Each structure stands twice: as structure tokens, then as C-alpha cells.
Amino acid sequence: MNPDQIALLTLHGKAEALEPLARELGLSLVVDEGYDTDQLGTFTGETARAGTQVEAAARKARLACERNGTRYGLGSEGSFGPDPYLGSVPWGIEVVVWYDALLQVQVHAAHQGPEVCWRQQSVASVAEGVAFAQSVGFPAQGVVVGKPGEAVFNKNLRDADALRLALEQGLRHGPVWMETDLRAHRNPMRMQAIARAGVALGQRLAQRCPGCGARGFGPVRLLPGARCDCCGHPTSNAHAQLLECPGCGHTEVQKLRETVPASRCERCNP
Ligand SMILES: [Zn+2]
Ligand SMILES: [Zn+2]
Structure with missing residues (x-):
């Protein structure tokens, strides 16, 4: 390879x-x-x-x-x-x-x-469909007309003429579903x-692993137990995070904070 x-x-x-x-x-x-x-x-x-x-x-x-x-x-x-x-x-x-x-x-x-740009809407007229497309920035932003299995389902509309045509065809069967195209391009x-x-x-x-040098050493999860600065009770708030190597499994604990305010304590502020 x-x-x-x-x-x-x-x-x-x-x-x-x-x-x-x-x-x-x-x-x-x-x-x-x-x-x-x-x-x-x-x-x-x-x-x-x-x-x-x-x-x-x-x-x-x-x-x-x-x-x-x-x-x-x-x-x-x-x-x-x-x-x-x-x-x-x-x-x-x-x-x-x-x-x-x-x-x-x-x-x-x-x-x-x-x-x-994630929006969707049902439209009942060509004008409404065109307005939706314009509001999301069509044609730079793509729009999809219809749903899979319907009379019209088109996600390759490139310009205003193609959009109008698809809307006219779809609207013969009732309101038409439109949504923004989520494909990256x-x-x-x-x-x-x-x-x-x-x-x-x-x-x-x-970030390299201190143990083996592999890439990607970093936080994998938070460790609860920061103490309340009023009553000292260990709370569900993180006091540290666990760093782990994706290669060798080497771990380290990185301290974040010792205490949290009483407002975040389950005992002082249940
Ligand atoms: Zn490692
Ligand atoms: Zn407390």
C-alpha cells in the first residue's frame, strides 16, 4: 500500500x-x-x-x-x-x-x-416553489423537487427553466415537496x-502519542467528579478528561478543574 x-x-x-x-x-x-x-x-x-x-x-x-x-x-x-x-x-x-x-x-x-442550508417545504404553486428556491440561493444551492417514488423526483435541476418544468409536472398531482439538496457539491x-x-x-x-508516537492522541471522554466549592460533594461535572492513543491504547488523565460553583452541585442545588 x-x-x-x-x-x-x-x-x-x-x-x-x-x-x-x-x-x-x-x-x-x-x-x-x-x-x-x-x-x-x-x-x-x-x-x-x-x-x-x-x-x-x-x-x-x-x-x-x-x-x-x-x-x-x-x-x-x-x-x-x-x-x-x-x-x-x-x-x-x-x-x-x-x-x-x-x-x-x-x-x-x-x-x-x-x-x-437545511430547509424543506410543501409548495402549492410554481410561484411558491420558485420563491422557496430563490430564498435558499438556487442555483448555487441545489433544491430537490418531489420525493422518491412520486411522479416527479428530481435532484439535478440546474437552472430556473428546469425548476419551473419540474414544478409544473409535479403540481398536476397536487402539492409538491421541496427541500434543499444536502449533497456537498x-x-x-x-x-x-x-x-x-x-x-x-x-x-x-x-497530537502524537507520548507512548508510541502514533497520530491522533486526544480526549475520548470526560471524567465526572469535580467537587462543589461550597459543600465539597463530588458532582457529575467533569474534573478531568481521558486522553487515549488510537494505536497502542496508552491513556493519560488531563485535569480540567478541581471545583465547580454550588449552582452546579446536585446536593446544594438539586
Ligand atoms: Zn500510542
Ligand atoms: Zn454542594
Whole structure:
């Protein structure tokens, strides 16, 4: 396997977002456009994704190595929905996985936030559909008209004429479902978010294990037990985090804080 290359499967132009990461790692990026990543899952529901988001991204990273004979692979996977706090704004989570086929280890990082173009709406007229498309920035931002299995289901509309035609056809059968295209090459905000996840992954990979020197040494979980600064009771708040090497399993505990205010104590402020 080639130790100087890192492979990426993408039908959706993700090389644009992840090329800087490859450069930072001193590797040349092999862009593999020959594998239909849509068979691993689509956003529009024709194919459901198997497993968690990290598992899905890791599968792509491993496949990229296998198909291209490289030591390293990258895989990316996004998920979208309402924000986890109030559920009132669209929220995107981008995960990027780095895989080392020689050591058979993986490291991942994520970027999440409200900067995502994820909107959907049912429209009852061509004017309403055109207004929706304009409001999300079509055609730079793609829109999908219809759902899988319906009379009209089109996610390859390139201009206003094609959009009108699809809406006219769909509206003959009643209201038409429209949503923003979440594929990276048709969603500029998503492309930026993938790039940010790539930056986070680069930072993680820059950390070397003090035991074996492998890349990706870093936090894997928080350790509860910070004491209340009023009553001294150990709370559920983290006092430290556990750092772990993805290669040899070496761990270290990094202290975060000794105490938390009484307002965060289960005993003083139940
Ligand atoms: Zn190690
Ligand atoms: Zn207390």
C-alpha cells in the first residue's frame, strides 16, 4: 500500500473541502470518483444509511484505502436536523474519519453548528416553489423537487427553466415537496462545514502519542467528579478528561478543574 497517499471516495466534490487536510499531513490526495457512495445512503431517502454517522464515515475511509491501495483513507458523513437544544433552528453535524490501513486505526473529528442550508417545504404553486428556491440561493444551492417514488423526483435541476418544468409536472398531482439538496457539491454551506471538520481532524492528528508516537492522541471522554466549592460533594461535572492513543491504547488523565460553583452541585442545588 502506498504510504504517501490518502484516498477519498466522493461523487460530490468533497476534495475541495479536504485537500488542505491532506496537504497538512504531507500526503497527496487520491480522489476516487468511481464508487457510488450513494449506495451507502442518501439524504433524500432512496437508500437508508446503516449504523452511526461515525461508522458510516469510517466505512468510506476503509473502502477508499482498499480500492486505491493507499495506506491512508478519509471518509466524511453529514447529518441534519433540528438543533439539539431548543429544536428551533436547522443544525448540521459533519464527521470526518481518517483511517490508517497499516495500523488499522481510525481517528475522527466533527464540526457542528447552525450554519447549514437545511430547509424543506410543501409548495402549492410554481410561484411558491420558485420563491422557496430563490430564498435558499438556487442555483448555487441545489433544491430537490418531489420525493422518491412520486411522479416527479428530481435532484439535478440546474437552472430556473428546469425548476419551473419540474414544478409544473409535479403540481398536476397536487402539492409538491421541496427541500434543499444536502449533497456537498450542491450545498456551499455544507462544503464549508466539512472543511471545518477537516481542520479539527488535522489538529487532532497533529497530537502524537507520548507512548508510541502514533497520530491522533486526544480526549475520548470526560471524567465526572469535580467537587462543589461550597459543600465539597463530588458532582457529575467533569474534573478531568481521558486522553487515549488510537494505536497502542496508552491513556493519560488531563485535569480540567478541581471545583465547580454550588449552582452546579446536585446536593446544594438539586
Ligand atoms: Zn500510542
Ligand atoms: Zn454542594
